[in-house]
Amino acid sequence: MKTPNYSNILEAADRIALHAHKTPVFTSDSSNQKAETELFFKCENFQKVGAFKFRGASNAVFSLSDEDASKGVATHSSGNHAQALALSAKLRNIPAFVVMPRNAPPVKIAAVKGYGAEVILCEPTQAARESTLEKVVADTGATFIHPYDNVNVIAGQGTAAVELLSEVPDLDIIITPVGGGGLLSGTAIAAKHIKPDIQVIGAEPQLADDAYRSFKSGKHIPLEKTDTIADGLRTSLSERTFSIIHDKVDDIVTVSEASIIRDMKWIWERMNMIIETSCAVPVSAVFDKKIDVKGKKVGIIITGGNVDLSKLPWQ
Amino acid sequence: MKTPNYSNILEAADRIALHAHKTPVFTSDSSNQKAETELFFKCENFQKVGAFKFRGASNAVFSLSDEDASKGVATHSSGNHAQALALSAKLRNIPAFVVMPRNAPPVKIAAVKGYGAEVILCEPTQAARESTLEKVVADTGATFIHPYDNVNVIAGQGTAAVELLSEVPDLDIIITPVGGGGLLSGTAIAAKHIKPDIQVIGAEPQLADDAYRSFKSGKHIPLEKTDTIADGLRTSLSERTFSIIHDKVDDIVTVSEASIIRDMKWIWERMNMIIETSCAVPVSAVFDKKIDVKGKKVGIIITGGNVDLSKLPWQ
Numbered sequence: 001m002k003t004p005n006y007s008n009i010l011e012a013a014d015r016i017a018l019h020a021h022k023t024p025v026f027t028s029d030s031s032n033q034k035a036e037t038e039l040f041f042k043c044e045n046f047q048k049v050g051a052f053k054f055r056g057a058s059n060a061v062f063s064l065s066d067e068d069a070s071k072g073v074a075t076h077s078s079g080n081h082a083q084a085l086a087l088s089a090k091l092r093n094i095p096a097f098v099v100m101p102r103n104a105p106p107v108k109i110a111a112v113k114g115y116g117a118e119v120i121l122c123e124p125t126q127a128a129r130e131s132t133l134e135k136v137v138a139d140t141g142a143t144f145i146h147p148y149d150n151v152n153v154i155a156g157q158g159t160a161a162v163e164l165l166s167e168v169p170d171l172d173i174i175i176t177p178v179g180g181g182g183l184l185s186g187t188a189i190a191a192k193h194i195k196p197d198i199q200v201i202g203a204e205p206q207l208a209d210d211a212y213r214s215f216k217s218g219k220h221i222p223l224e225k226t227d228t229i230a231d232g233l234r235t236s237l238s239e240r241t242f243s244i245i246h247d248k249v250d251d252i253v254t255v256s257e258a259s260i261i262r263d264m265k266w267i268w269e270r271m272n273m274i275i276e277t278s279c280a281v282p283v284s285a286v287f288d289k290k291i292d293v294k295g296k297k298v299g300i301i302i303t304g305g306n307v308d309l310s311k312l313p314w315q
Numbered sequence: 316m317k318t319p320n321y322s323n324i325l326e327a328a329d330r331i332a333l334h335a336h337k338t339p340v341f342t343s344d345s346s347n348q349k350a351e352t353e354l355f356f357k358c359e360n361f362q363k364v365g366a367f368k369f370r371g372a373s374n375a376v377f378s379l380s381d382e383d384a385s386k387g388v389a390t391h392s393s394g395n396h397a398q399a400l401a402l403s404a405k406l407r408n409i410p411a412f413v414v415m416p417r418n419a420p421p422v423k424i425a426a427v428k429g430y431g432a433e434v435i436l437c438e439p440t441q442a443a444r445e446s447t448l449e450k451v452v453a454d455t456g457a458t459f460i461h462p463y464d465n466v467n468v469i470a471g472q473g474t475a476a477v478e479l480l481s482e483v484p485d486l487d488i489i490i491t492p493v494g495g496g497g498l499l500s501g502t503a504i505a506a507k508h509i510k511p512d513i514q515v516i517g518a519e520p521q522l523a524d525d526a527y528r529s530f531k532s533g534k535h536i537p538l539e540k541t542d543t544i545a546d547g548l549r550t551s552l553s554e555r556t557f558s559i560i561h562d563k564v565d566d567i568v569t570v571s572e573a574s575i576i577r578d579m580k581w582i583w584e585r586m587n588m589i590i591e592t593s594c595a596v597p598v599s600a601v602f603d604k605k606i607d608v609k610g611k612k613v614g615i616i617i618t619g620g621n622v623d624l625s626k627l628p629w630q
Contacts, residue, residue: 272365272590309629
């Protein structure tokens with residue numbers, strides 16, 4: 001099973017440099033006081049399409065040969081990866097095909113179309129998603145770009161940690177949320193290469209704790225159904241991301257739904273930035289003392305900011 | 316009547332460098348498309364206390380002699396200046412006295428106290444505010460730091476434009492909101508010195524158009540009562556800020572309440588950052604074509620992000 005190495009991440013950084021934002025690293029005095037530590041927030045909510053997913057998707061799209069690229073790219077996703085792939089394809093001037101469930105929020109379908117992708121609606125089941133995608137790929141010759149089980153996507157996600165460590169080289173810990181594991185895998189490969197004694201930790205909702213259970217048991221245990229409010233993290237590790245995480249990550253911790261909502265609001269209020277529910281998960285891991293951070297320098301990757309402003313979780 | 320010059324602004328930049336954030340300049344593809352121009356947002360919503368007001372307040376506090384400083388500083392304000400002055404005083408380890416109306420939102424009173432200031436409540440009238448402040452100053456010997464009618468405050472506010480122009484030197488236009496005129500004055504002094512052919516424009520709510528009417532008539536016309544949703548802009552120019560604006564600013568334009576709400580939401584959605592109603596005013600001036608920006612490079616100072624998340628204007 002192929003996994004990316006640090007060179008692949010550096011190549012990704014070069015490849016996407018023209019397209020992706022170099023996002024800022026923010027600090028927050030009140031958050032530091034609360035956590036009794038120094039926190040550094042790598043703000044991928046200010047990335048193109050509002051999420052780190054643009055790094056992986058654009059690396060995958062710009063890695064394709066001209067011949068493969070000309071047939072386009074395809075994926076099934078109703079989240080940030082779909083928008084990221086659509087924009088990346090638009091930037092390379094190639095077609096993008098996105099399979100979405102018929103019951104996806106109209107605003108998300110519109111966003112993907114807004115970036116110029118062709119949206120193919122299917123029944124809202126995993127089987128229908130996969131069979132519809134297979135048909136699209138067979139019909140068009142497009143390359144399937146999986147949201148996280150893809151070497152180039154994982155390498156692209158790792159570029160955020162490279163930027164963070166170049167700005168704050170003496171971090172003791174980096175924490176990311178973990179859903180499918182693409183970001184955590186890329187972060188671990190990059191960070192452990194740059195600073196071998198750094199701790200890399202994944203934070204996960206208790207209600208979607210497949211990475212936690214897989215990590216602790218040493219066996220890949222996919223998720224049953226979940227309705228965690230952190231909707232970006234409702235996916236399971238793949239065999240590939242599990243193997244990287246098992247090999248390189250120091251720990252996985254879990255947090256409650258109530259903490260996620262509380263800390264999402266904290267970041268909105270204290271840092272004046274819009275973060276998704278998923279982003280609050282590592283923040284809660286710190287504030288709820290699930291990780292021993294006292295006196296340490298801690299990097300947190302803020303993954304995205306795509307939120308329905310008409311329905312905020314604390315209202 | 317004393318007004319600051321460009322040297323005072325550079326001195327202010329040096330003085331506050333240790334305390335204030337150098338805030339990022341953001342861009343937004345979708346906003347550029349909408350405006351048919353290139354926009355550069357100087358994000359003072361990520362400044363300390365969440366507003367540019369920290370620049371002026373900290374410059375004023377750190378300009379005091381040790382003897383004057385030891386007696387503290389005082390102001391009347393229920394807005395961002397109160398928090399900015401409180402934090403600045405805390406950083407210099409001196410007392411701050413803030414006169415606030417009895418009916419100020421408890422969350423704002425708590426925020427000022429949270430920075431260590433002593434809050435003195437008074438009746439909610441201008442006369443009571445002023446007499447209470449006079450008494451505080453007489454009793455304590457504290458120095459009154461006006462929110463905008465103060466040379467050091469104006470010089471401090473001008474430092475945002477210095478940073479913006481050092482990052483984007485070829486701006487054609489800078490737009491700021493205008494309430495009391497401290498920010499617009501400081502911006503005009505700085506920008507016209509650095510790039511004499513730049514246009515400096517103030518944007519104001521139609522419902523609080525004293526700067527517009529003063530500018531157009533050449534006479535200082537203070538505001539009658541207003542309830543514009545842009546609550547940070549409910550103040551009038553002082554003689555001092557009017558004279559600077561009259562002398563240096565190229566134009567003042569006004570925008571509707573509906574545009575302010577629409578564009579506040581636009582920035583939240585498209586840029587994933589929390590901005591106050593006041594910040595949307597220059598954005599609306601661009602989107603509503605109140606200023607000829609087509610094909611030009613336009614800087615907008617985003618002034619702050621202190622918002623009551625339980626009551627958003629589009630809900």
